[in-house]
Amino acid sequence: MNINSFNDISNTVGYSGLTLSLEEIVILRNSLIILQKENHFLNIFLWGKLLGIAKDYYISFGYRNDALHGQTYFYSTDGFVWDLLPKPNMRSRLLTPLCVSRLQGDPALVVDVYEQYANTKPFGTEVFKDHGRYFKELKEEDRLSSLVEMYNEDALIKPRGALFKRADGVVIENKVYEGLSIQDAREIKSYMHWRRPHQRWNTNLLTRYDYNYALDFLDTIDKDIPKTSWTLHIEHGTIAILRSLYWPGMTFYQKINNSEHGSLYIGYGKRNLDIPHMLHNWG
Incomplete structure (x- = not known):
């Protein structure tokens, strides 16, 4: 979630029932602004909050040039002091x-x-x-x-059009992105994984009538297995809310006909591996 969206957090990701306290919002907003300036990030985001027994972990990330390949992650146990998160080995x-x-x-x-x-x-x-x-x-x-x-591979997402791939391969945030219409917001294929694509480059070309490589270079979440691993709801006709069944505590929002969107994870860092059993019982 972008730090500029913190003030409206209760009306966005708050639909999931998991949110941050006012004190946390103030502390995190101020410390992330400082972190962004110290690292010369073009943009910075709050990834979420991993709940621990003695202390919780706040996770953030930012990038300088490339919004897809240039992300740097940090963690904090108090919201004030941020340490560089090492890359997994x-x-x-x-x-x-x-x-x-x-x-x-x-x-x-x-x-x-x-x-x-x-x-x-x-x-x-x-x-x-x-x-x-x-x-x-x-x-x-x-x-x-x-x-x-692991979470980023499964559940970090962006709406179609929010990211733009330049001719030189650098991925940037689309400055002219105006949000999704109500019709597009209702479609699972309007949301894409915010990580390196796993599918072939022509996957979207073969399935979208309005294909645009500069916008459709990422994997859409409707290709995930099982396809019902995501829930999508339109609240009051003004905001789309997505949740991942694989990662309970993940909430993504997109305001209809508005560029504002974001996601937040608040949970124990446990991936739900019982989805096939759950879906079988529901069916």
Whole structure:
């Protein structure tokens, strides 16, 4: 969520029932403005809040030139002081999905994932066979970076037209973006993943009658599996609200016929892997 949208947070992502307190909004807004100036970011966003036992983690990111490939992430436990979030490594990517405990709120804490997983999963120790101690312990700071990466792959989104790919390949925010019409806002394919595309470049070309490569270079969320992993509602005919079933606590909003949009995640950093079972029961 852009810091300029903080004042209206209760009327946007607040529809999910999860929001930030007035004190948090004031603190985060002021500290992020400072962080943006110190790093010479063109724009800065509040990614969300990961709930821990002792302390919570606030996550933010900004970019200088490229809105897609140039993002830099930070974390804070108090909303004042921001530390650079390291990029995920092979070990953290492997072990983070196996962590069953909640985040503690201590970036320096090292947990024994081997012991956690073996005690809760049948034959869990086989996952770590022949990997040695290197693949058994995980620092919470590294776990944090992998959780952010996992979330971004699944649930960080932008509306169609909000990002523009220049001829030189640099992705920028579209200054003439005027929002989605009520008809487009009701369509799942009007929303795209804000990360490097996984689909072939011509995927949208073959499915959209109004294809424009400068706007349609990202994967649309209607290609996600299962297709019903997203919920979309139009509230009062003025705002579209999307939620991800994979990441409970994720809320995205787009004001109808307005350029304002954004998303916020407030949760425990747990991915919901029971979606097929849930959808089967609902069906």
